[in-house]
Amino acid sequence: MSTAGNTAGPPIQVNPNLIPDMADPIPLLQRLQEEDHIHWSGDAGAWMITRYDDVRAGFHDRRLAVSRPMPAPERFEEEFREIYRAYRNSLQTWMVISEPPDHTRLRTLANRGLTPTAIEAMRPQISEIVDGLLADMPASGDCDFVKSFAYPLPAAVIALLIGVPTTILHDLHRWSDEIAKGLGAPGEDIIRPPAYATYEMTAYLMDFIAARRANPQDAIIDLLIAARDGDDRMSTDELIGNLILFLFAGHETTMNLLSSGVRTLLRHPEQMQDLRDNLDDRSVVAGAVEEILRYDGALFMLMRYAAQDFEWHGRSISKGDKIFLYCLAANHDWRKFEQPDRFDIRRPDSKQHIAFGYGPHFCLGGPLARLEMEVALPALLRRFPKLSLAHDDVKWRNNMSLRGQPAMQLRIGA
Numbered sequence: 001m002s003t004a005g006n007t008a009g010p011p012i013q014v015n016p017n018l019i020p021d022m023a024d025p026i027p028l029l030q031r032l033q034e035e036d037h038i039h040w041s042g043d044a045g046a047w048m049i050t051r052y053d054d055v056r057a058g059f060h061d062r063r064l065a066v067s068r069p070m071p072a073p074e075r076f077e078e079e080f081r082e083i084y085r086a087y088r089n090s091l092q093t094w095m096v097i098s099e100p101p102d103h104t105r106l107r108t109l110a111n112r113g114l115t116p117t118a119i120e121a122m123r124p125q126i127s128e129i130v131d132g133l134l135a136d137m138p139a140s141g142d143c144d145f146v147k148s149f150a151y152p153l154p155a156a157v158i159a160l161l162i163g164v165p166t167t168i169l170h171d172l173h174r175w176s177d178e179i180a181k182g183l184g185a186p187g188e189d190i191i192r193p194p195a196y197a198t199y200e201m202t203a204y205l206m207d208f209i210a211a212r213r214a215n216p217q218d219a220i221i222d223l224l225i226a227a228r229d230g231d232d233r234m235s236t237d238e239l240i241g242n243l244i245l246f247l248f249a250g251h252e253t254t255m256n257l258l259s260s261g262v263r264t265l266l267r268h269p270e271q272m273q274d275l276r277d278n279l280d281d282r283s284v285v286a287g288a289v290e291e292i293l294r295y296d297g298a299l300f301m302l303m304r305y306a307a308q309d310f311e312w313h314g315r316s317i318s319k320g321d322k323i324f325l326y327c328l329a330a331n332h333d334w335r336k337f338e339q340p341d342r343f344d345i346r347r348p349d350s351k352q353h354i355a356f357g358y359g360p361h362f363c364l365g366g367p368l369a370r371l372e373m374e375v376a377l378p379a380l381l382r383r384f385p386k387l388s389l390a391h392d393d394v395k396w397r398n399n400m401s402l403r404g405q406p407a408m409q410l411r412i413g414a
């Protein structure tokens with residue numbers, strides 16, 4: 001266990017548990033960049049890393065492990081222990097928290113279903129889903145954009161990509177909300193809700209896989225089932241664990257990005273006008289998506305654990321310490337981006353953001369998330385020439401890692 005006292009003491013104290021609820025956490029994170037860029041928070045028992053170069057280096061530094069220590073089952077009441085064991089076993093198979101060689105093997109397998117051609121081939125289907133959702137939105141008045149669009153779009157797309165029926169979308173939303181708590185929800189139970197959700201998802205997928213094996217199609221689930229059944233050495237637990245990861249990661253973040261993107265554009269009318277004037281220009285739309293990812297990219301930070309004792313910029317990190325890599329702060333570091341707090345859809349270097357992480361765990365679904373945004377934004381803006389925020393009183397999701405709004409009221413036609 002480290003102490004803050006490696007040096008004379010940090011100039012400021014920041015409690016990362018309070019960050020999710022802040023209307024604008026960036027000034028505080030930028031203060032850390034200047035005053036204590038490798039900051040020990042006693043409140044969270046974690047190091048907060050905020051500068052671009054450090055966060056990026058942290059993503060591919062093998063001294064920072066992704067695999068997480070989990071409490072022993074004996075710490076829980078007896079009736080819950082079986083569910084907890086199953087949850088712990090499932091997490092151990094998730095590629096995002098696996099180390100090599102397991103990580104390399106699982107990622108290589110999953111990557112086969114996510115080739116650029118396979119993703120681009122989804123464009124017409126994504127367009128169709130987008131048009132259907134937009135047609136169902138009211139032509140005027142207030143409406144919750146998250147409920148009517150930002151959630152259902154990525155959920156339907158990930159279901160299509162993975163190969164599960166859309167009938168599970170309602171449950172998927174609930175399961176994902178519960179699983180997200182496992183990433184850190186201050187003041188809430190971060191073990192039981194994700195454990196029960198994982199249990200339910202596992203039961204569903206077991207049945208679904210059994211049925212699908214008899215009738216294979218052409219989706220990721222079929223590819224992974226074949227890998228489990230063939231020579232590619234994927235166990236049933238790994239198959240199910242990584243399907244859960246995909247279903248969760250595939251829509252939760254994109255949902256947040258869609259709503260934060262629309263909110264950011266509406267709060268920057270000149271940028272919105274520039275985008276509206278150039279909706280047929282794919283490079284302008286793509287630039288807007290990259291700048292949205294940089295400016296407010298759906299994640300605060302990603303968690304790592306020190307795999308060994310080491311020194312980092314004069315700070316003594318101890319084996320087992322938690323390390324929070326703040327991508328949101330990194331993407332607002334003036335050392336990397338000129339005037340980082342200016343939202344500019346024509347920024348030439350916005351693509352250098354690290355909203356999708358970096359290094360071995362770099363997001364596998366980045367191209368799909370980008371495609372969804374590039375199809376959805378122009379269609380939304382064309383359908384609604386007049387759009388505004390009904391209010392800017394945002395209640396943020398209580399999560400230390402995922403940044404998003406559970407609801408966002410849009411005013412259509414005004």
Ligand code: HEM
Pocket residue numbers: 059066095096097107158245246249250251253254257297298299302303354355356357358360361362363364365366368369
């Ligand atoms: C706005 C949308 C998205 C954002 C901001 C995002 C962000 C990220 C980040 C930062 C990581 C790295 C995690 C780490 O290093 O600990 C990651 C990994 C991952 N993402 Fe995404 N993601 C998005 C969408 C998606 C989608 C649509 C999918 C599925 C199709 C997906 C699947 C994954 C998977 C499987 C990994 C683990 C990769 C590995 O461990 O090798 N993500 N994502």
